[in-house]
Amino acid sequence: MRLFGTIMVAAAALGLSPASADSSRPPAPYAYKQLADPQKEAKATKLMTELRCLVCQGQSIHDSDAEMAGDMRHLVRTRIQAGETPDQVRAFLISRYGSWVSYQPRLDRETLVLWLAPIVLLAGGAILVFRRIKVRR
Amino acid sequence: MRRKLWLLVPLLLFVGFVAAAAWRLSAPPDTSIRSRMVGQSVPAFTAAALLPDRPGLASVDLGNGKPRLVNFFASWCVPCIAEAPVLLDLQKRGVVIDAVALRDNPDDVREFLANHGDPFAAIGSDPIGEAQIAFGSAGVPESFIIDGKGVIRYQHIGPIAPEQVAEVMAEWEKAQ
Numbered sequence: 382m383r384l385f386g387t388i389m390v391a392a393a394a395l396g397l398s399p400a401s402a403d404s405s406r407p408p409a410p411y412a413y414k415q416l417a418d419p420q421k422e423a424k425a426t427k428l429m430t431e432l433r434c435l436v437c438q439g440q441s442i443h444d445s446d447a448e449m450a451g452d453m454r455h456l457v458r459t460r461i462q463a464g465e466t467p468d469q470v471r472a473f474l475i476s477r478y479g480s481w482v483s484y485q486p487r488l489d490r491e492t493l494v495l496w497l498a499p500i501v502l503l504a505g506g507a508i509l510v511f512r513r514i515k516v517r518r
Numbered sequence: 519m520r521r522k523l524w525l526l527v528p529l530l531l532f533v534g535f536v537a538a539a540a541w542r543l544s545a546p547p548d549t550s551i552r553s554r555m556v557g558q559s560v561p562a563f564t565a566a567a568l569l570p571d572r573p574g575l576a577s578v579d580l581g582n583g584k585p586r587l588v589n590f591f592a593s594w595c596v597p598c599i600a601e602a603p604v605l606l607d608l609q610k611r612g613v614v615i616d617a618v619a620l621r622d623n624p625d626d627v628r629e630f631l632a633n634h635g636d637p638f639a640a641i642g643s644d645p646i647g648e649a650q651i652a653f654g655s656a657g658v659p660e661s662f663i664i665d666g667k668g669v670i671r672y673q674h675i676g677p678i679a680p681e682q683v684a685e686v687m688a689e690w691e692k693a694q
Binding site for chain 1: 551594646651652
């Protein structure tokens with residue numbers, strides 16, 4: 382810890398600052414501002430918790446402070462404000478980034494295994510259990 | 519004897535699981551997000567001029583018979599500095615490069631271009647990432663090649679490295 386402090390002091394003395402990956406611009410208008418209509422805001426918030434932040438991949442855009450997440454929240458809020466349904470907004474983002482952007486996977490070719498695996502495993506387990514029961518009799 | 523062989527099955531399954539996990543953990547998945555817009559027409563967007571002496575960029579400027587390379591960059595983006603000389607090289611080879619400056623200011627961009635070179639025919643401003651999302655781009659720098667009919671033919675994620683110039687030139691020729 383002391384070494385780290387020494388390095389930081391030395392860096393400050395040399396006039397160095399850590400490389401920044403953020404712009405100096407203010408966030409998008411609706412990145413942190415709620416919609417005036419509470420019903421629409423509730424819809425937008427629910428959708429924002431179900432969309433993946435693309436630069437911090439484990440978080441939703443609702444949880445992330447990344448600038449791109451702010452831009453995506455602005456997009457979600459303005460589109461909901463304009464009368465689009467959450468599913469339309471989600472479909473728009475999926476048409477750009479693929480179904481990975483949504484935390485609510487649809488049934489399509491990419492997610493087929495995800496949806497079918499539990500059914501196949503349950504069926505397999507059921508077969509095993511019934512066989513055992515038969516043997517006991 | 520047969521029954522004894524069956525007892526090996528759980529062990530074999532476990533060994534298989536460990537092998538699969540070791541294989542995937544040693545080669546982490548590619549986390550870059552490819553745009554679904556490749557192969558489709560350029561989306562509607564307008565990026566107003568950022569500098570007074572340079573036109574902005576909008577969807578109507580693309581697909582007018584000649585291919586263009588659209589480069590998403592920013593003055594605050596460190597890898598963009600590494601890419602700058604490669605873009606100048608591409609321009610020398612005849613690639614027409616337009617830029618979309620993400621969340622940027624005129625003064626910062628002017629300084630960036632003065633320091634690192636200026637290969638851009640047009641520079642549109644994208645203050646809140648609307649053009650970026652329209653293209654399905656997830657970061658800077660990223661480059662898209664748009665053919666003469668206005669169809670996005672190629673997406674390059676991250677800075678174009680010198681050894682990738684040949685690949686980009688091949689895609690450029692394909693878009694003719």
